[in-house]
Amino acid sequence: MDDTRSLPRPTALVLGAGGFLGRWLTLELLRRGRTVAVGLRGGPAREAELRRWLGDHGADETELAALTGVTVDITRPGLGLSRTDESALSDVQDVHNLAARYAFGLSRAEARAANLDGAVHTLNWAAGRPGCAGSSTSPATASAVRPRPSTRCRPPTPTVCTGRSARTRRPRPRATPPSGSSPRSSGSR
Template identity: 40%
Template sequence: MTVLVTGASGFVGAEVTARLTAAGHRVLAVVHRNADLVRNNGRKLTAGPGLLTRLTGDITRPGLGLSDDDRRLAAGADRIVHCAAVTDFGLPPGRYERVNVEGTRHVLGLALGARTPLVHVGTAYVCGERDGIAYEDELDLGQRPGNDYEKSKLAAETLVRKAAADGLPVTVVRPSIVTGATRTGRVRDHKTVYPVLRVLTRGLVRTVPGHHDAVLDLVPVDRVADLVTEAATRFRDAEGRTLHAVGHELTLRDMSDVLAEYPSLHVPRFVPPSAFSATALPGRERPYYDRVVSLYAPYFRRRVRFDAAHAEAFGHRPPATGAHAYLRRLLDHCLATGYLGPPPGKEPAVRPDGSTHR
């Protein structure tokens, strides 16, 4: 099978590409500026036994900006897996519109031209600002997106749903907050929740608006890549479904409890959003709040949990367990690499669950 993967050099896309080539499939890897495909373990991707063909393109342009020869190759793909997206917070709205919305429109144009089955990678946070259970079949319920990223992904998935209604075979996979590897906590890119974790654990902002029972859903990148890959290779079973790729549910209280185990890390003080005022922060904290913490405010007040019944039935995988131990592995890796500050000198103690802390 030949699979065209957009965003093939990205955090999720590189792992999906690795799995597809390892299974013997040919991957047409659409890359933009970065021609190197680096896996989450830091090693360059070595294809095999399947073939890997890099296509230089730009999803913000019609036809993905591919050359005529590459466009002919793409037209022969058996599947398209659309991973490419801007996921950083705080960018100009136009950036999300160009990449996440118009980019998806251009991918759909390619898919519709040859009626190529599409696996679209969205986000579980299209649910917007809400509490309660977010179900896989739901999309536009009139919700308010938490930020421009979520707004763009909602618009993109709406385009995908319209294409499906027009007859395009489609599967949607919605990850939650994509983080490090299940067993090691290792992460290639310190994006998603990592920047705000760094600011808070260094004590750069000590008081944060948030509900103690607000829920962060952290999903290991390998769990996401496994589900996306399976959706592509078992498309007949996945077609028409929306699958939540979700992982470990942690309340802010859970997070605080785990952080308190680490003497070198600051534990932020969460206060009800109604009682918080950014103007009351010390002057040295305000810039960090404005530039980083405020971008994540919706995630600290949402009491939302994601239903994953379809994903669990499709993938035959039980829900993730051991949320506290998983968070410790993420923190341990960040400490070992110096991301959360200089690593302490002595070797850490090892817990029975394999995680460590100082």
């Protein structure tokens, strides 16, 4: 999106930077002096909106100058990046995937494309980056990896959240009352 590349190339990529969590993460990375690329749907209009929001929340001109926008489509392999955007991301070491799609009436296929396939495409793209320690923290998958350049990531194994730990727990043995006493003592309640 932004063709002015006078600063060092971005070392962090935030996908879903236009969303609630993505905006705050982008602001924090800029405040820490990182050069950040933001992957957005919607092109330059979304980037301008994000830049206004960042400025309204305290990002100064130096921090905003360290921001690069790229057009992405996480539903496509390679994130749907143009050659120009792919080249601009050659120094990316950290990938933060906060892109997800939630909406009433969203079909199962649309949800899968954005929330599962998008996470897998992001992981595979990060796995192909030399020196990339990509962390994919999508609300849809909540997964994290440290990919090696020669690896391809497998889709995450779905976990059902039941309010308990995802680990399998062994049942605890029940305490047995001492011999000669009953589990309920008489007269007390």
